[in-house]
Amino acid sequence: VDRQPTIYSIARELGIHPSTVSRAFSRPDLVRPEMRERVLQKAEELGYSPNAVARGLITGKTGMVGLLIPDIDNPFFPPAIHAIQSALAAHDLAVMLINSDLAHNAEPALIQRVRSQLDGLVLMSPRTEPTALVPAARGLPLVLVNVVADGSFSVTIDSDTALLEALGYLRGLGHTEFVLLGGPAASWLAQQRRHRIGEWAAATGIGLRELGPYEAGFEDGLTAARDVAALSATAVLAFDDVMAAGLLAGLSKLEVRVPADVSIVGCDDVLLAKMTAPALTTVAAPFAELGTVVAQGLWDQISGRSRPESVRLQGRLVIRESTGPRH
Amino acid sequence: VDRQPTIYSIARELGIHPSTVSRAFSRPDLVRPEMRERVLQKAEELGYSPNAVARGLITGKTGMVGLLIPDIDNPFFPPAIHAIQSALAAHDLAVMLINSDLAHNAEPALIQRVRSQLDGLVLMSPRTEPTALVPAARGLPLVLVNVVADGSFSVTIDSDTALLEALGYLRGLGHTEFVLLGGPAASWLAQQRRHRIGEWAAATGIGLRELGPYEAGFEDGLTAARDVAALSATAVLAFDDVMAAGLLAGLSKLEVRVPADVSIVGCDDVLLAKMTAPALTTVAAPFAELGTVVAQGLWDQISGRSRPESVRLQGRLVIRESTGPRH
């Protein structure tokens, strides 16, 4: 059998002490350059690379961060994962994907099982009560995404300003009757958005009908089309782009034209939003920022800096083809 | 500071030897039930759970499998990741996501950095020459997806039969002039498909024009619309659903009706395929099977069973709304 080489293999070959080999990799500044060079070269020759598990046992760091999500097939998550992963890579942290498959009550157990292999945890499961998860993460640096809980660092996407901008934009186009396709009742984000829009409608005296709550799948939008068409509203705000896309498809089947008859605004600006015909006007989630802020917040905790302050990120209105003047 | 409890904490409290505690968790069959019960209960009480890193150091197993992908934002990957992850979970294996961000020549280094923390590796980077990756994975159980290399276990999606079925179906609808929107030149899968379709066209004497190769993004489909419209063909085969969706959007802008004027067939059956209007007829990739086969093949290698035989999975034609009779 051919085991992997260790610091001992190298030390033996070079007639030096294993500690020196170790230092050549972990604290190169403590080793004379020529010596370091010899070690690195021999390592290359033997195909050695440090064993992260052994290193982790003593340092207590694994270089891995868990990312809990409920459903990777939901188009919202890939860009979020992507952004977080890139930002973490800058801190030399790898990502362990914890996909709960929408089994929310299995999540604490999932976390528990891998806790000891993680340096930190990002909780991005919008429909799970965070208080159920936080205890399972005991002692792990934690970041909550789009969810809030006392005492935990959280990063939320705050659509306030952009949502109001969207609303204003639609109003400017002459729309006076609005429909909201509400997101999941258990989603903190959905509640925020619903609340905000309700306030705005009340303040401006504009007509607003709420449909839902929906699970926010494509099918939900598809079937909601009938209800939307039955109302006299000319502008629809969907909880997310997926539902907006469903609505688009549903309305198209009913021969309702978008944006000629009805304007639609989605939320998030996932890839799909550019792929519908017409392309969706939407409130873009700041994925890149999300990634940086999450990674930074996690890193601050891991490296023992002061506990970071929770952050609210602002969305941004992206105007495409699904909105137009009222006819 | 409050360290995590260890087997020693429990052993001390219970007045027994640490090994017994260890066994209560790792080999419960070797411990008297009542004793095991006491241990488990005390563990619960102290909030103990085994340290996977320490365990991994001695067993040489981490319970983690790396999953290398080039771009999580490509709609093909989420369902693939999902399937593989679920199937691996059945073997109690977690997934480490290695997203190379399309930086193909960075991939070997990425792998190298985490090699020691992995029990196995799934290479799902269709555009990277596998021979560049296999050495970096030295000694790790390996599964190649949609790529082949001598001596490595690979799982490929073989669209042969389903593709021919699709072709036959279109021909049955009266189409006689075909266009192929080819996938990336570096993609093994794209080559296979192109080859197969070419053979079929030659054998049947049907007209076939090839466009591309394309990177297979939405934009590629969008801009290809003009070229497609300029040809007299009435049936289009796109390398994947994303490009098919782009084509759909592009043709819609040109007032070409689908399927009235042109029929379109995509490939993979990603979520997007159901979300276009009209919904895409497509050759569905067997994601669930892919997951099972990948997990099984990996597990066979990890648990030291015989090296598995490479597997070719069959796609399946899914007929939706983007195909219709020739007019």
Add this chain to the structure above:
DNA sequence: TTGAAAGCGCTAACAG
């Protein structure tokens, strides 16, 4: 700057 020694938390022979 390098060597020596101890130990991270756990498992795996081997005894008893």
Add this chain to the structure above:
DNA sequence: CTGTTAGCGCTTTCAA
């Protein structure tokens, strides 16, 4: 069935 004894491969004081 349980205790004993060694390490897994690395980092980290402490000396030299």
